[in-house]
Amino acid sequence: MLANVDALLLARCQFGFxxxxxxxxxxxxxxxxxxxxxxxxxxxxxxxxxxIDLFHYWIKIFAIxxxxxxxxxxxxxxxxxxxxxxYADKTGPVLGPLMAYEVLSAFFLEAGxxxxxxxxxxxxxxxxxxxxxxxxxxxxxxxxxxxxSVNSWMQTPQGHAVNAAGQFVPADWWAIIFxxxxxxxLVHMVLAAYLTTALVVGAVGxxxxxxxxxxxxxxxxxxxxxxxxxVVAPIQILAGDAHGLNTLEHQPTKVMAMxxxxxxxxxxxxxxxxxxxxxxxxxVRYAVEVPKLxxxxxxxxxxxxxxxxxxxxxxxxxxxxxxxWSFRVMVSLGMLMLLLGCLSLLARFKGRLYQxxxxxxxxxAMGPAGFVAVVAGWITTEVGRQPFTVYxxxxxxxxxxxxxxxxxxxxxxxxxxxxxxxxxxxILYILHLMAKSPHRDEAGLEPGAPIRTAGITPASSIGSxxxxxxxx
Amino acid sequence: MLTDIDLTVVWALIIAFAVFAYIVMDGFDLxxxxxxxxxxxxxxxxxxxxxxxPVWDGNETWLVLGGGGLFAVFPLAYAVIMPALYAPIxxxxxxxxxxxVAFEFRWRDPRHRALWDAAFTGGSVxxxxxxxxxxxxxxxxxxxxxxxxxxxxxxxxxxxxxxxxLGILCGYALLGATWLVMRTEGSLQERxxxxxxxxxxxxxxxxxxxxxxxxxxxxxxxxxxxxxPSVLLTAQVPLLVAAASFLFFRxxxxxxxxxxFLLALxxxxxxxxxxxxxxxxxxxxxxxxxxxxxxxxxxxxxLLVGASVLIPVILIYTAYSYWVFRGKVGVTGxx
Numbered sequence: 001m002l003a004n005v006d007a008l009l010l011a012r013c014q015f016g017f018x019x020x021x022x023x024x025x026x027x028x029x030x031x032x033x034x035x036x037x038x039x040x041x042x043x044x045x046x047x048x049x050x051x052i053d054l055f056h057y058w059i060k061i062f063a064i065x066x067x068x069x070x071x072x073x074x075x076x077x078x079x080x081x082x083x084x085x086x087y088a089d090k091t092g093p094v095l096g097p098l099m100a101y102e103v104l105s106a107f108f109l110e111a112g113x114x115x116x117x118x119x120x121x122x123x124x125x126x127x128x129x130x131x132x133x134x135x136x137x138x139x140x141x142x143x144x145x146x147x148x149s150v151n152s153w154m155q156t157p158q159g160h161a162v163n164a165a166g167q168f169v170p171a172d173w174w175a176i177i178f179x180x181x182x183x184x185x186l187v188h189m190v191l192a193a194y195l196t197t198a199l200v201v202g203a204v205g206x207x208x209x210x211x212x213x214x215x216x217x218x219x220x221x222x223x224x225x226x227x228x229x230x231v232v233a234p235i236q237i238l239a240g241d242a243h244g245l246n247t248l249e250h251q252p253t254k255v256m257a258m259x260x261x262x263x264x265x266x267x268x269x270x271x272x273x274x275x276x277x278x279x280x281x282x283x284v285r286y287a288v289e290v291p292k293l294x295x296x297x298x299x300x301x302x303x304x305x306x307x308x309x310x311x312x313x314x315x316x317x318x319x320x321x322x323x324x325w326s327f328r329v330m331v332s333l334g335m336l337m338l339l340l341g342c343l344s345l346l347a348r349f350k351g352r353l354y355q356x357x358x359x360x361x362x363x364x365a366m367g368p369a370g371f372v373a374v375v376a377g378w379i380t381t382e383v384g385r386q387p388f389t390v391y392x393x394x395x396x397x398x399x400x401x402x403x404x405x406x407x408x409x410x411x412x413x414x415x416x417x418x419x420x421x422x423x424x425x426x427i428l429y430i431l432h433l434m435a436k437s438p439h440r441d442e443a444g445l446e447p448g449a450p451i452r453t454a455g456i457t458p459a460s461s462i463g464s465x466x467x468x469x470x471x472x
Numbered sequence: 473m474l475t476d477i478d479l480t481v482v483w484a485l486i487i488a489f490a491v492f493a494y495i496v497m498d499g500f501d502l503x504x505x506x507x508x509x510x511x512x513x514x515x516x517x518x519x520x521x522x523x524x525x526p527v528w529d530g531n532e533t534w535l536v537l538g539g540g541g542l543f544a545v546f547p548l549a550y551a552v553i554m555p556a557l558y559a560p561i562x563x564x565x566x567x568x569x570x571x572x573v574a575f576e577f578r579w580r581d582p583r584h585r586a587l588w589d590a591a592f593t594g595g596s597v598x599x600x601x602x603x604x605x606x607x608x609x610x611x612x613x614x615x616x617x618x619x620x621x622x623x624x625x626x627x628x629x630x631x632x633x634x635x636x637x638l639g640i641l642c643g644y645a646l647l648g649a650t651w652l653v654m655r656t657e658g659s660l661q662e663r664x665x666x667x668x669x670x671x672x673x674x675x676x677x678x679x680x681x682x683x684x685x686x687x688x689x690x691x692x693x694x695x696x697x698x699x700x701p702s703v704l705l706t707a708q709v710p711l712l713v714a715a716a717s718f719l720f721f722r723x724x725x726x727x728x729x730x731x732x733f734l735l736a737l738x739x740x741x742x743x744x745x746x747x748x749x750x751x752x753x754x755x756x757x758x759x760x761x762x763x764x765x766x767x768x769x770x771x772x773x774x775l776l777v778g779a780s781v782l783i784p785v786i787l788i789y790t791a792y793s794y795w796v797f798r799g800k801v802g803v804t805g806x807x
Contacts (some may be wrong), residue, residue: 064576070529071572075565077536080543081554082561088554089619092547093767097775100537100544104782107533165619167547169768401555407625411562418566422573429580 010408025069031197033137056442087399102146109139152182184243196370198228203367206360217438226344254384257323268292269306326379333373494534501528503648505596548765556614564602571595604640608633639678646671650733
């Protein structure tokens with residue numbers, strides 16, 4: 001029995017680890033693909049050199065980030081079977097086709113347009129090239145669409161029946177795809193991808209402004225990133241609030257864990273700012289709370305009643321401290337993003353956007369904040385779904401593969417070592433590219449480079465004179 | 473209209489096609505990785521790598537499609553096979569990660585090029601071996617109880633699975649070597665031709681050994697191959713293998729450039745057909761048939777709609793880019 005529990009915990013660690021690594025790259029490449037499309041569109045519309053320079057600057061980084069997203073995604077598509085075979089058997093008829101659509105659309109995008117986008121500018125002309133860039137941006141969005149539909153169905157399952165073998169089978173595809181939490185999650189995640197990218201672009205701009213405030217490319221990217229932040233951060237907070245209300249309706253237990261509400265509050269629940277949730281004792285120690293505020297936020301009334309975890313059987317509780325803290329990390333970072341956006345507006349209004357060094361240092365420090373917030377938000381929603389894989393219907397403990405603990409422990413160790421070595425190097429290469437200042441007449445991807453992300457690169461995008469040159 | 477056709481068989485064919493597309497296309501990419509240390513650093517290695525750089529990522533995606541398709545339309549098979557072959561599958565994934573990033577990293581980081589070359593070869597060898605072992609372990613039969621795998625985590629390791637692993641390793645290296653005969657010139661081509669000869673012999677020997685051992689693994693294999701009257705049909709497969717092998721060695725000696733690669737592909741196709749004869753209509757040999765593992769009709773139809781549009785588009789696109797990339801890879805240019 002103990003061995004079983006251990007294998008389960010190890011399998012959960014492994015899934016959490018590989019998906020946390022994986023989620024970072026798509027979150028960045030979704031936002032960056034859109035940013036590249038905007039840059040190229042602006043260049044076509046205005047003809048200003050700086051936009052195409054920035055396009056070339058960022059496309060090199062995009063190529064590496066996209067590559068690592070693809071490689072780490074390969075692992076995900078097999079992990080459902082290797083470590084979660086019972087889950088795979090039961091949910092396959094419903095979730096398998098959605099995931100296969102994700103693969104097909106990603107395949108389509110890679111084979112069709114990425115090669116043109118990376119290499120094709122001089123071969124297909126700027127307008128067709130812009131179309132390819134747009135298609136890549138739309139393609140990344142489609143991938144997000146399908147994967148988040150799968151994830152949302154696990155949170156708020158509907159549109160299915162259960163057959164004699166105990167499998168979930170599709171009854172209404174429309175209801176499955178557009179399940180109740182899906183629209184909220186999709187908006188929240190896509191905005192998070194945009195914010196993450198804006199923070200990275202802003203940090204790179206800030207880094208180069210701190211070294212040379214007259215660098216035109218650094219100015220433009222910083223300014224664009226700060227506009228994005230000032231506009232999207234408040235929208236994201238509203239979207240997050242709407243997502244939270246949706247969660248309250250469909251997964252109240254998760255909200256109880258996020259809020260740290262072990263007890264029910266029949267006449268207005270306090271908002272616990274900080275504290276140490278104690279799952280065993282069922283209480284939050286050293287809680288700092290604002291009376292009635294939680295009811296105001298979640299129910300829009302000071303004295304509205306809110307149920308607590310005391311109304312839920314203990315075996316259905318998620319791990320409260322994890323959810324409680326990851327939620328606070330995400331929200332605090334969101335507030336810091338809003339602050340950065342507001343400060344940038346203030347600096348812009350005073351005409352000191354490129355001169356105010358403390359703002360640049362703040363933006364630099366916030367560079368990784370988007371990634372941390374994405375992972376924290378992901379932990380909140382996935383750990384908050386526990387102890388179920390399909391909320392309310394299939395328990396995590398009943399989803400795992402019949403594996404012995406040493407097998408899972410060995411593979412977990414291998415994944416940790418390989419991921420840190422390989423993706424660590426990839427991130428180093430990205431940072432190395434970011435450390436170079438953007439400059440006029442920025443070169444695109446080196447034409448001789450055997451870029452793996454090119455997919456099946458069409459001939460029209462590769463010149464006969466310089467393609468496939470040796471890698472020197 | 474769709475109800476007249478058995479969609480389960482249609483999907484079995486689509487997934488078999490995806491798996492075969494993966495084997496032949498990523499096969500020669502992995503083969504070049506396996507042979508990489510035999511090439512001289514610099515010119516030879518760069519040329520070999522550049523000959524597959526534009527296509528390998530698209531090739532690998534068929535593996536995702538095969539896995540994803542299995543999950544979607546044969547979820548029970550996916551749920552039984554993956555835990556049974558846990559170690560080789562994980563090893564394959566890790567191998568493919570190293571192989572994949574090596575393409576970019578070796579070029580981006582010349583100071584550590586030797587390291588990434590080793591990662592390229594190591595990743596390719598591990599992935600090829602693991603794929604062969606996976607096939608062998610599947611063929612020799614896995615223990616199933618109810619709807620799950622019921623064996624241990626070392627069950628896959630037998631002399632037979634290792635034999636199939638080595639066979640796939642030789643076969644992929646053969647595909648890689650003949651690919652280079654077709655795509656390169658000069659000393660690299662000459663060396664590839666010599667490799668092709670030895671690897672061809674090893675591959676044919678492996679095919680013979682695996683074919684000889686397979687009928688003794690399970691009652692059904694024997695029956696499917698040797699019962700009358702189907703033996704009249706199945707006997708054509710080994711005869712064709714013999715003919716293809718003969719033509720292969722002859723064309724290699726006569727200086728053929730494209731034919732050795734095409735005949736090596738032919739050997740793979742014949743082996744794949746032989747595999748089909750052995751296991752059809754099972755998806756987990758001897759344990760679970762495709763109908764037992766199939767997802768409901770509604771799942772099959774839903775995915776077929778997208779697949780029947782997107783897969784042909786992908787195929788046309790793939791064929792087009794291979795057509796464009798035909799011919800010799802040079803060091804200074806591509807003609």
